[in-house]
Amino acid sequence: xxxxxxxxxxxxxxxxxxxxxxxxxxxxxxxxxxxxxxxxxxxxxxxxxxxxxxxxxxxxxxxxxxxxxxxxxxxxxxxxxxxxxxxxxxxxxxxxxxxxxxxxxxxxxxxxxxxxxxxxxxxxxxxxxxxxxxxxxxxxxxxxxxxxxxxxxxxxxxxxxxxxxxxxxxxxxxxxxxxxxxxxxxxxxxxxxxxxxxxxxxxxxxxxxxxxxxxxxxxxxxxxxxxxxxxxxxxxxxxxx
Amino acid sequence: xxxxxxxxxxxxxxxxxxxxxxxxxxxxxxxxxxxxxxxxxxxxxxxxxxxxxxxxxxxxxxxxxxxxxxxxxxxxxxxxxxxxxxxxxxxxxxxxxxxxxxxxxxxxxxxxxxxxxxxxxxxxxxxxxxxxxxxxxxxxxxxxxxxxxxxxxxxxxxxxxxxxxxxxxxxxxxxxxxxxxxxxxxxxxxxxxxxxxxxxxxxxxxxxxxxxxxxxxxxxxxxxxxxxxxxxxxxxxx
Numbered sequence: 001x002x003x004x005x006x007x008x009x010x011x012x013x014x015x016x017x018x019x020x021x022x023x024x025x026x027x028x029x030x031x032x033x034x035x036x037x038x039x040x041x042x043x044x045x046x047x048x049x050x051x052x053x054x055x056x057x058x059x060x061x062x063x064x065x066x067x068x069x070x071x072x073x074x075x076x077x078x079x080x081x082x083x084x085x086x087x088x089x090x091x092x093x094x095x096x097x098x099x100x101x102x103x104x105x106x107x108x109x110x111x112x113x114x115x116x117x118x119x120x121x122x123x124x125x126x127x128x129x130x131x132x133x134x135x136x137x138x139x140x141x142x143x144x145x146x147x148x149x150x151x152x153x154x155x156x157x158x159x160x161x162x163x164x165x166x167x168x169x170x171x172x173x174x175x176x177x178x179x180x181x182x183x184x185x186x187x188x189x190x191x192x193x194x195x196x197x198x199x200x201x202x203x204x205x206x207x208x209x210x211x212x213x214x215x216x217x218x219x220x221x222x223x224x225x226x227x228x229x230x231x232x233x234x235x236x237x238x239x240x241x
Numbered sequence: 242x243x244x245x246x247x248x249x250x251x252x253x254x255x256x257x258x259x260x261x262x263x264x265x266x267x268x269x270x271x272x273x274x275x276x277x278x279x280x281x282x283x284x285x286x287x288x289x290x291x292x293x294x295x296x297x298x299x300x301x302x303x304x305x306x307x308x309x310x311x312x313x314x315x316x317x318x319x320x321x322x323x324x325x326x327x328x329x330x331x332x333x334x335x336x337x338x339x340x341x342x343x344x345x346x347x348x349x350x351x352x353x354x355x356x357x358x359x360x361x362x363x364x365x366x367x368x369x370x371x372x373x374x375x376x377x378x379x380x381x382x383x384x385x386x387x388x389x390x391x392x393x394x395x396x397x398x399x400x401x402x403x404x405x406x407x408x409x410x411x412x413x414x415x416x417x418x419x420x421x422x423x424x425x426x427x428x429x430x431x432x433x434x435x436x437x438x439x440x441x442x443x444x445x446x447x448x449x450x451x452x453x454x455x456x457x458x459x460x461x462x463x464x465x466x467x468x469x470x471x472x473x474x475x476x477x478x479x
Contacts, residue, residue: 004341012329072325076292077342078315154256240294 001079005087009061013091016057020050020099028106047103051136054096058140061088062147071240082232085148089228092140100133134220141227142168149234172223180219244306245270245389245421246291251300253286253445260286261445263300268423270388273435275453275464276425278442279472284425285322286445288393291423292319305388315343318387320378322394326366332377333362339381351384358406372403379407390422396431404431411435427472429465439464441471 010017027046065071074084146168150161246268253261261283268274276284289295290302293309304313326335340346355362358376369377375395382390396404408431411422426432439456441449448471449456453464460467 001342004338008327008338011334012327015329068328069321069323069325070327072294072319072321072323073327073339075294076314076317076319077339078311079342080311239296240289 001077002083002087005079005083006090009087009091010094013057013061013095016053017095017098020053020095021102023050024099024102024106028110031110047099050099050103054092054099054136054140055143057095058092058143059147061092062144062151066151075240081235085144085228085231085235089141089144089231092144093137096133096136096140100129100136104129131216131220134217134224138172138220138224138227139169141224141231142172145227145230145234148231148238151238152234154239168227177216177219177223180222243270244268245304246423247303247306248287248290249301251290251297251302253283253290253295254298259445261290261297264445264447265300266440266447266450268421268438270421272437273422273424275429275432275436275439276423276442277427277429277439277464277468279427279468282442283445284427284442285393287442288319288321288391288423288425291391292317315345316388317391318382318385318389319391320382320393320395322397324366324369324371324374324378326374326377328365328367330366331362332360332364332366332369335366335377336362336381336384340384343385343387345386347384347386350386351380354380354384354410358410370400372399375399375403376406376410379410383410386420388420390420392422392424392426394426394428395424396426396428408432408435427468429468433464436464441468443471 023046065074075081142165146161146164149164150157153160244267246266248264248266251261251264252259264283264287276287278284286295290297291304291309292314302309305316307313327338330338336351340351354360358380360373360377360380364373366374366377379395382392395407399407422435424432424435433453436453439450439453440447449467456467457463462470
């Protein structure tokens with residue numbers, strides 16, 4: 001039954017996923033052909049816009065069920081409500097991985113062709129990419145959790161959503177995330193010193209960053225799961241009007 | 242006979258407004274029950290409470306002798322008064338989607354209803370007229386051999402031809418014993434002949450309930466006339 005829910009979610013988001021891929025591929029191809037353009041800036045702008053689009057989908061993936069009253073079909077099905085949440089989370093995660101992954105692949109392709117960002121393609125780059133991906137998934141899951149939780153409030157749900165989103169983001173990013181990260185470091189999860197090489201206006205630059213990749217990644221995963229838990233608990237309490 | 246639905250002193254409040262006040266009733270299996278009343282009398286609230294979509298502010302509800310949960314939901318077929326189908330899906334996708342959740346789906350019944358209701362599986366839900374959407378909703382409910390059917394205002398805003406088709410489909414589908422239908426409507430004319438038992442609601446309270454034939458006999462009026470009288474009473478503040 002979960003499989004059916006998942007397929008439904010993928011088909012429902014199919015148009016968005018299709019257009020995200022088409023836009024990324026089109027801009028990549030355009031930059032590959034137009035050498036005189038400043039490719040990195042343009043590409044990053046488009047890529048950034050698509051990441052914002054993921055956040056929008058994270059909110060809308062539940063809102064649209066209420067807007068079109070399809071909640072009456074979805075919640076009358078004999079499935080646990082957490083499976084409904086999990087199916088929606090999965091689609092957002094896949095959307096993120098696809099957008100970042102495809103964007104990264106195009107970036108590498110452009111870099112190899114020597115027409116785009118002069119990042120050296122190494123493990124560091126991949127670490128940052130994965131950490132960024134996890135960060136986007138976490139932010140999307142905070143958006144989903146605060147949206148679903150806001151439906152437990154009969155009135156003022158929009159205000160409740162905004163306040164809860166800010167609160168959860170602050171809580172996770174400023175306090176809980178570093179705390180988990182430190183805890184994991186103390187437990188022996190190593191921090192990695194990474195060298196980032198990038199092209200600036202003044203030439204090639206090198207910077208070293210202490211990057212607790214694994215601890216950050218694990219804590220991001222833990223907090224994403226916590227947001228999934230919050231969404232699953234909230235959706236059980238949500239009233240379908 | 243076993244009771245399918247039991248409401249005990251159930252009240253529901255939305256903000257400051259009471260949608261239902263101290264409602265108690267027991268509905269037995271194998272009957273067609275009309276939940277009748279003017280708009281805003283609490284009919285849809287009762288159906289949402291049965292499905293667990295909303296929780297009662299006071300009182301308790303039992304469906305098939307237990308609190309509503311997945312097990313009870315798998316025995317219920319439900320159609321709301323509005324179009325609750327995914328607009329991007331084709332009718333065939335909707336049928337397959339719903340079908341995959343219910344082992345009681347009857348392919349024979351589905352084929353029969355599809356032909357009778359003249360439903361085109363190739364159309365997208367967003368392309369359907371209101372009447373046709375209603376027919377699709379009836380198809381996905383009655384293609385199942387559910388134990389309880391909840392129909393919320395199935396005639397609301399649809400053309401007379403579709404209305405007739407829906408009533409005839411209901412009559413056609415009522416074959417198996419033990420199937421209970423709870424039917425909420427304020428348009429009684431088409432459905433009057435179907436009811437075994439009726440519950441009249443006004444301002445969130447039950448004002449009259451009983452066997453349909455008994456009420457007709459006692460009042461010497463049709464169910465429709467009784468409903469008109471009750472609705473008029475609401476307007477006059479009686």
